[in-house]
Amino acid sequence: ETGVTQTPRHLVMGMTNKKSLKCEQHLGHNAMYWYKQSAKKPLELMFVYNFKEQTENNSVPSRFSPECPNSSHLFLHLHTLQPEDSALYLCASSQPGTSGNEQYFGPGTRLTVT
Amino acid sequence: AQKITQTQPGMFVQEKEAVTLDCTYDTSDQSYGLFWYKQPSSGEMIFLIYQGSYDEQNATEGRYSLNFQKARKSANLVISASQLGDSAMYFCAMRWYSGGGADGLTFGKGTHLIIQP
Numbered sequence: 001e002t003g004v005t006q007t008p009r010h011l012v013m014g015m016t017n018k019k020s021l022k023c024e025q026h027l028g029h030n031a032m033y034w035y036k037q038s039a040k041k042p043l044e045l046m047f048v049y050n051f052k053e054q055t056e057n058n059s060v061p062s063r064f065s066p067e068c069p070n071s072s073h074l075f076l077h078l079h080t081l082q083p084e085d086s087a088l089y090l091c092a093s094s095q096p097g098t099s100g101n102e103q104y105f106g107p108g109t110r111l112t113v114t
Numbered sequence: 115a116q117k118i119t120q121t122q123p124g125m126f127v128q129e130k131e132a133v134t135l136d137c138t139y140d141t142s143d144q145s146y147g148l149f150w151y152k153q154p155s156s157g158e159m160i161f162l163i164y165q166g167s168y169d170e171q172n173a174t175e176g177r178y179s180l181n182f183q184k185a186r187k188s189a190n191l192v193i194s195a196s197q198l199g200d201s202a203m204y205f206c207a208m209r210w211y212s213g214g215g216a217d218g219l220t221f222g223k224g225t226h227l228i229i230q231p
Contacts, residue, residue: 033218042118043159043205043221056218088157094217099166100147101209101217105159 002026004106006091012112013081021076021109023091031096032074033103034066037088049074050096081113116141116208118222126228127196134181135191135225137206143167147209148189149219150180154202162204165189201229 004025013019025032034046048056049068063085065077074091088110092103117140127133139148150162165173165180173180181190193200203226207219 031217040223042223043207043219045218045220048218058218090157090159092159096217100149100164102149102161102164103219104161105151107156107158110157 004091004093004104006089006106006109008109009107010110010112012114013078014114015081015083017081018077018079020078021089021091021111023074023076023106025072025074025091025093025104025106027093027095027104029093029095029104030071031094031101032068032071033092033094034074034076035090035092035105037090037108039087043090047076078111081111083113086111086113116143116146116210116220118206118208118220120206120222120225122225123223124226124228126230129198129229129231130195133193133196133200133227135193135204135206135227137189137191137222139187139189139206139208141187141208141210143210147217148180148182149207149209150178150189150191151205151207151221152200152202153205153224159205163191196229198229198231201227203227 031050036044047066067075088108090108091106094103119138146167148165152160163175177194179192203224205224206222209217
């Protein structure tokens with residue numbers, strides 16, 4: 001595997017379910033990110049982790065719970081979601097301290113809440 | 115607060131023509147970074163090009179170049195000799211510092227580019 005991978009690619013869940021999204025990066029980066037992309041809205045940053053420590057929570061509701069056990073893995077735990085949480089969830093990684101610190105994205109998880 | 119504005123919701127361009135995608139930004143920071151990403155229908159965001167605010171030369175990466183006009187706060191993406199595979203959503207983004215060493219990105223709403231044969 002290379003780059004940034006995300007599983008599952010598609011997820012349908014009911015409002016009372018609990019599920020988790022997984023992200024893994026094979027780039028040796030130290031920072032990881034979760035973004036939400038809703039229809040007709042710009043990408044929104046949700047969480048930032050640097051060296052496994054959360055450095056940013058962009059006012060995300062508590063029904064989204066991130067976990068970063070190490071610099072290569074990032075999870076997003078979901079519970080009691082709402083239909084408006086249906087979106088494409090993108091994970092990214094980067095290497096802080098480099099010139100551009102450009103973020104590399106995974107393919108995303110398309111989430112539908114019914 | 116930072117803001118990215120992309121004023122072209124959609125564009126149609128003939129194959130092999132050059133295309134310019136507009137991006138203006140607003141920030142009070144002196145040091146910042148500007149990025150362009152491509153998102154095909156598959157959903158993955160693909161990094162194209164980066165421009166630092168202190169870079170004096172416009173960034174170039176293959177067929178992509180960034181026309182950086184700092185005084186006008188614009189960072190337009192130029193694609194030369196467009197190809198059918200260039201059809202996608204294109205997003206301009208600005209880096210901001212989260213304080214913990216890792217940076218976040220603020221994105222514009224995007225431009226849907228369609229290359230016609």
